[in-house]
Amino acid sequence: MAxxxxxxxxxxxxxxxxxxxxxxxxxxxxxxxxxxxxxxxAKKEMPDLIILDLMLPKIDGYTVxxxxxxxxxxxQIPVIMFTARAQAADKQTGTHVGADAYITKPxxxxxxxxxxxxLLKE
Amino acid sequence: MKPxxxxxxxxxxxxxxxxxxxxLQRWGLEKTNEAIKTLYRELEKKNExxxxxxxxxxxxxxxxxxxxxxxxTTIREVIAQMSExxxxxxxxxxxxxxxxxxxxxxxxxxxxxxxxxLAKLESGKAEFTQEEVDVVDIATHVIASFRSAADAxxxxxxxxxxxxxxxxxxxxxxxxxxxxxLIGNALKFTENGRIxxxxxxGPDSIECAxxxxxxxxxxxxxxxxxxxxxxxxxxDGPRENGTGLGLSIVKYIxxxxxxxxxxxxxxxxxxxxxxxxxxxPRG
Numbered sequence: 391m392a393x394x395x396x397x398x399x400x401x402x403x404x405x406x407x408x409x410x411x412x413x414x415x416x417x418x419x420x421x422x423x424x425x426x427x428x429x430x431x432a433k434k435e436m437p438d439l440i441i442l443d444l445m446l447p448k449i450d451g452y453t454v455x456x457x458x459x460x461x462x463x464x465x466q467i468p469v470i471m472f473t474a475r476a477q478a479a480d481k482q483t484g485t486h487v488g489a490d491a492y493i494t495k496p497x498x499x500x501x502x503x504x505x506x507x508x509l510l511k512e
Numbered sequence: 513m514k515p516x517x518x519x520x521x522x523x524x525x526x527x528x529x530x531x532x533x534x535x536l537q538r539w540g541l542e543k544t545n546e547a548i549k550t551l552y553r554e555l556e557k558k559n560e561x562x563x564x565x566x567x568x569x570x571x572x573x574x575x576x577x578x579x580x581x582x583x584x585t586t587i588r589e590v591i592a593q594m595s596e597x598x599x600x601x602x603x604x605x606x607x608x609x610x611x612x613x614x615x616x617x618x619x620x621x622x623x624x625x626x627x628x629x630l631a632k633l634e635s636g637k638a639e640f641t642q643e644e645v646d647v648v649d650i651a652t653h654v655i656a657s658f659r660s661a662a663d664a665x666x667x668x669x670x671x672x673x674x675x676x677x678x679x680x681x682x683x684x685x686x687x688x689x690x691x692x693x694l695i696g697n698a699l700k701f702t703e704n705g706r707i708x709x710x711x712x713x714g715p716d717s718i719e720c721a722x723x724x725x726x727x728x729x730x731x732x733x734x735x736x737x738x739x740x741x742x743x744x745x746x747x748d749g750p751r752e753n754g755t756g757l758g759l760s761i762v763k764y765i766x767x768x769x770x771x772x773x774x775x776x777x778x779x780x781x782x783x784x785x786x787x788x789x790x791x792x793p794r795g
Contacts, residue, residue: 403583403586404582404586407585407589407593410593410598410599411589411593474578475577496585496589496621499589499596
């Protein structure tokens with residue numbers, strides 16, 4: 391069965407192009423447009439991996455990540471922080487809240503796909 | 513008794529006069545005090561405004577960074593997927609042009625990154641970490657990363673160090689960037705030649721240099737090389753795929769480390785960029 395990936399990002403164009411790449415690689419893709427919906431979708435869909443934007447409406451990406459990693463039911467789901475902010479301090483905060491990988495936009499397709507395969511142990 | 517009485521009267525008069533004078537002075541002081549208080553309040557307000565402006569500037573840099581990168585991400589990804597054939601079959605001719613697009617998108621990304629780096633350096637907002645770093649080790653690593661690029665341009669790339677180690681308190685990532693920018697620059701303008709990277713350890717500072725046997729910089733252009741968006745060599749060669757910001761960044765980083773950067777060059781003979789890293793006591 392195809393592994394399921396949840397993309398939480400408020401930029402529809404980004405969601406569209408990343409979905410296209412992930413589907414081409416054989417993954418099932420679901421998405422959410424803000425932090426609140428992201429948490430709800432995570433509960434409902436139980437994805438194998440989450441790609442999480444930082445600057446999100448309602449609940450920001452750091453908080454979403456922290457909430458997921460504090461919950462015994464979700465903490466094993468790998469989270470890739472996906473952000474257009476490239477400051478070293480942001481990356482540090484990402485690691486601090488328990489993110490498993492940090493990818494900056496614009497991203498190298500090989501880097502994104504490599505991290506996904508690594509975290510899904512494929 | 514009489515003279516004494518008169519004296520007393522006189523004293524009283526003088527005292528009254530002094531009292532009046534003191535009152536006048538007090539009034540003056542009170543006025544000055546009020547003026548100082550007003551000035552202080554105004555300064556506080558100005559200070560607050562400046563702080564707000566400073567924050568706005570720093571927020572602005574972050575916001576611009578985010579706003580520019582997001583659309584660039586979509587554009588880059590669509591081009592990449594088209595050339596990979598994910599979005600349907602692509603002809604060889606189309607792939608050739610998509611590769612050109614990708615190259616320019618990446619160049620745009622580098623320009624954005626460099627402009628933001630520069631904005632941060634200029635506003636003093638750059639994250640600056642100080643740790644013990646071995647400059648010889650940094651140079652060795654950067655040289656290794658340029659090895660295949662140097663081979664492709666049939667150019668010899670070697671390091672010459674006065675000692676096995678040259679340790680200073682510095683920002684490792686930023687010093688690495690200085691070597692990357694200088695060696696990358698040298699390689700751009702050198703073919704079938706030689707690039708030497710020197711690190712000399714001294715008591716108070718570390719002297720570094722990147723020398724090439726490339727086409728060199730004309731004397732009239734030398735004072736401008738550290739300026740922004742300065743790209744030379746258009747007369748005798750194609751415009752290089754640079755951002756025109758690399759050397760400005762080098763200058764800022766070196767000065768951040770209380771060092772100096774220098775350039776010497778002769779057209780057709782080569783160029784040497786040298787810089788110092790002061791051994792700042794840890795603080």
